[in-house]
Amino acid sequence: MRWSQYFVPTLREDPADAEVASHKLLLRAGVIRQLAAGIYSYLPLGQRVALKIMQILREEMANIGGQEFYLPALHPAEVWKESGRWDAIGDDMFRLKDRKGADMCLGMTHEEIFTTIARNEIRSYKQLPQVWYQIQIKFRDEARPKSGLMRLRTFTMKDAYSFDIDEAGLDRSFEDQREAYKRIFTRAGIRFTIVEASSGAMGGSASNEFVARTDAGEDLIATCEHCGYAANLEKATSRLAELKDGIGLEFPAEFPTPGVRTIDDLTKFPGGASAKAQIKTLVYSSLNNTDSLRPLVRGAVPKDQFDDAPKYYLVLLRGDHQLHETKLADALAANYLRAASGTEIHALLGANPGSLGAIGAKKRAAERIPEAKIRIIADVALRGRRNMTTGANTDDYHIRGVDLERDIRIDQWADLRAVASGEACPRCETGVLEVYKAMEIGHIFKLGTKYSKSMGATVLTPEGKEVPIAMGSYGIGVERIMTAAIEQNHDQDGIIWPKTLSPFDLVVTITNMKQDSLCEAAEELYKDLQRAGLDVLLDDRDERAGVKFKDADLIGIPYRITVGKKVGDGFVELFERRTKTSEDVELSEIVSRIQKLALAGL
RNA sequence: CGGGGCGUGGCUCAGCCUGGUAGAGCGCACGGUUCGGGACCGUGAGGUCGGAGGUUCGAAUCCUCUCGCCCCGACCA
CATH class of the missing domain: 3.30.930.10 (Bira Bifunctional Protein; Domain 2)
Structure with missing residues (x-):
């Protein structure tokens, strides 16, 4: 293929609409053009x-x-x-x-x-x-x-x-x-x-x-x-280190925690608790609430749900753990789910986020909103834990000495936690997870x-x-x-096609079209390479060498043979796109050399 | 669908707030000088400013509606 007649509309600058590397490069390299959102021409x-x-x-x-x-x-x-x-x-x-x-x-x-x-x-x-x-x-x-x-x-x-x-x-x-x-x-x-x-x-x-x-x-x-x-x-999932809880109290005990709003606050509060010894309490709802601007975790709420009875879920996790909302939605088999708003939570439990807890929550909610239904779902990492600290459903108060099984009526246990990099592999003894x-x-x-x-x-x-x-x-x-x-094969200068996907096996670049000796040598080489069964792109455009090099890098052809001034001495330059290294190769050897490289697989 | 951003020559963008001659760079055409990593000089072509309606003597600019595109979230057989 002769580049001078081949349609490759390359762009110097990143198109404004493209964000990710592959998108920018596909457009810049003249591989695709957009017709409409999500619709492209090759x-x-x-x-x-x-x-x-x-x-x-x-x-x-x-x-x-x-x-x-x-x-x-x-x-x-x-x-x-x-x-x-x-x-x-x-x-x-x-x-x-x-x-x-x-x-x-x-x-x-x-x-x-x-x-x-x-x-x-x-x-x-x-x-x-x-x-x-x-x-x-x-x-x-x-x-x-x-x-x-x-x-x-x-x-x-x-x-x-x-x-x-x-x-x-x-x-x-x-x-x-x-x-x-x-x-x-x-x-x-x-x-x-x-x-x-x-x-x-x-x-x-x-x-x-x-x-x-x-x-x-x-x-x-x-x-x-x-x-x-x-x-x-x-x-x-991941494997968590065993935690040994102290004996704890005979009964959970409320204590004042002025100003404490977050897990972190409580770890620093005198008489508080480490994050691992806290129970995080979140509130989710399957109730539609037009006042709420919270995004839905799952689904769109259909119209016939508007008058449904309020249904809330108290979600319990270890203080240092993060909820994975999809796991929650899966565990509840919920069609519609969203995080409850602060207003809703206060109406339901009489306390603001930061002081919530599952102890007595059902009773409290029943007093405040009789028709509300509350289910308590807890992450399995809390199983068997004792001597924990959680909110008291009264602002500025928490409860310590909580024994999960003894003190909270948990309706459902489930894996709700998002695993993080660095946690232990659930399958093997020594592995560490990477996310x-x-x-x-x-x-x-x-x-x-x-x-x-x-x-x-x-x-x-x-x-x-x-x-x-x-x-x-x-x-x-x-x-x-x-x-x-x-995405996996590119650099600052453009695409680096794996040999198996590249549109051409190699590009032959003539550095100066005004020098007949270069053109003649390149034409000869072009024919030889084709006869050797290679897909060759001949850059015969009347452009400066720099432009041709930049374009060749951009469209990502794995090899480039540069036909330049050394051709008089019987040499061309073999350039490898991925490593950006080049070497002089004798004209007589270049075809067999490149043939070997192109067929060598990845 | 919710939130945010953007639509001005082919491309990247300025101009809009504060209404009054539509701009720059790149690209393109022509001439010249250059010629191995996106050259330089000169000349030139190219835009109903996404569309519709409105306000105004006058709208790229202000207002309303609408279409499209991008990003975040929702969604993703």
Whole structure:
């Protein structure tokens, strides 16, 4: 490809709309352009990278017996109604009507469509297992598209589906995909982690999430270097050191604590307590309150909840621990949840945040708001603790000598605590957890029979019994791979494509187009490199050398051969993008040299 | 959906508070000098100031509405 005629609109400055590194670089390097929020066009460089990624996906799918399909993006509502997801999914689905007024939607995933094919065509266990996949556009009306290609409304996805006669078969298919995914991300030059994840609304029994570490990511992951434990912070736990509480008091005793409002205040107060010996009391509500500006932890409150009886949760944690709100919402199986406002709390308990406690709270609340219902949920780290200190539900008073089990009527114990870096690994003896940000790049699910049952995809077993097919579903976002690859492989000057994803194997830069000898040598080299099977970009633009170097760095081609003044002596310069080192190589050797490098894998 | 920010030549931005000729740098075109890490000089083209309505003699600037984009949160099969 000749750069002089190739469409690569590079930008000198960071576009105003871009925040994260990959987004800025994708725009600056002329890889993509935005059409609307969460909707981007691939320019020629982008399309080349996308094709490279898809090629890896195809090879690794073929490697585990995957058969490529291509399914429609436009779906009739019926199949989604059959599976129950037409109603289960909210505004994330693009919906439309055809000219006859029939409900249609743009596919956000393809379980229903593949299942439709399976149920019509697969009758016998003899036809199983099957591994089907496609690489296709998906539509999701994301509430908040963001960060360039990280969160899109239309994107390309490799989605695979497995069909097995039973759970054991599904386990094997799942394992195949898991291994294929490892190879795919490794080949794509992405450092990734596999984390246990909840299968959420997809249903099914198990799922693995593949994540790539990057500060631009949206997930928090806790991992243990030592044993490989890895979990989303929504699920992660850690091992806490045993604490020995003193015998304590026979009864909890109230004492004055003027001015004490925080856990920290009480640690410094004479006669106070260390944070570990305090009970932190938070108030959450599933009640809608239009006065409250507190953000919802989960869900939007539907109109029919407006007149619901007030329902509050007292959430108890160790003083030095932080609540993970998603864990709380999960533990309560709450559809709607938010932190209570100070006004609400005072109305309920007669004290301000800073002096709250669970002792006598139910009685107190019942006196003040008879219809209010209070549940007390405590973090498991408080189990068995004695001699603790907590608020007295009276401003400027606390209670000491609290024995959790003796003095508080706890309705529910649950893991509510957000783990932090530096805490001990829950799985192994010596490991220490590290918490970092990451982005999801792939997700594999064991669906089981959720879809085959609801949609009637059954086969006959050898015994002649009709059973639902055991299914799995496995997704990888093409744009996510592109994004993660850049997030993990770039520097001040631009992208550094992993060789496997790079739009070209190398760029040949002619330093001065006005010198015929350089042009002739470069043209010769260009042909030789192409004959050697390499994807070459020839920078034959009439630009100064500096501009060409900057652009080559920006678009991130792994190698550059500079054809300059040394060509008269039979030398060109071989420049490696990642290390920014260069060396002079004899013209006669450069082709075989670069061929070796380009084919050497990552 | 809640909170915040921003829409002015292709790009990055100034001008808006305090109404009165629409600006700069980069890019682009042409001429010249340069030519190995985003050159320099000169000349030039290019903008209904997101859109609609209003106030005013006069609106990029003030008011109302609206559309779009970005960020935080909610949400995320």
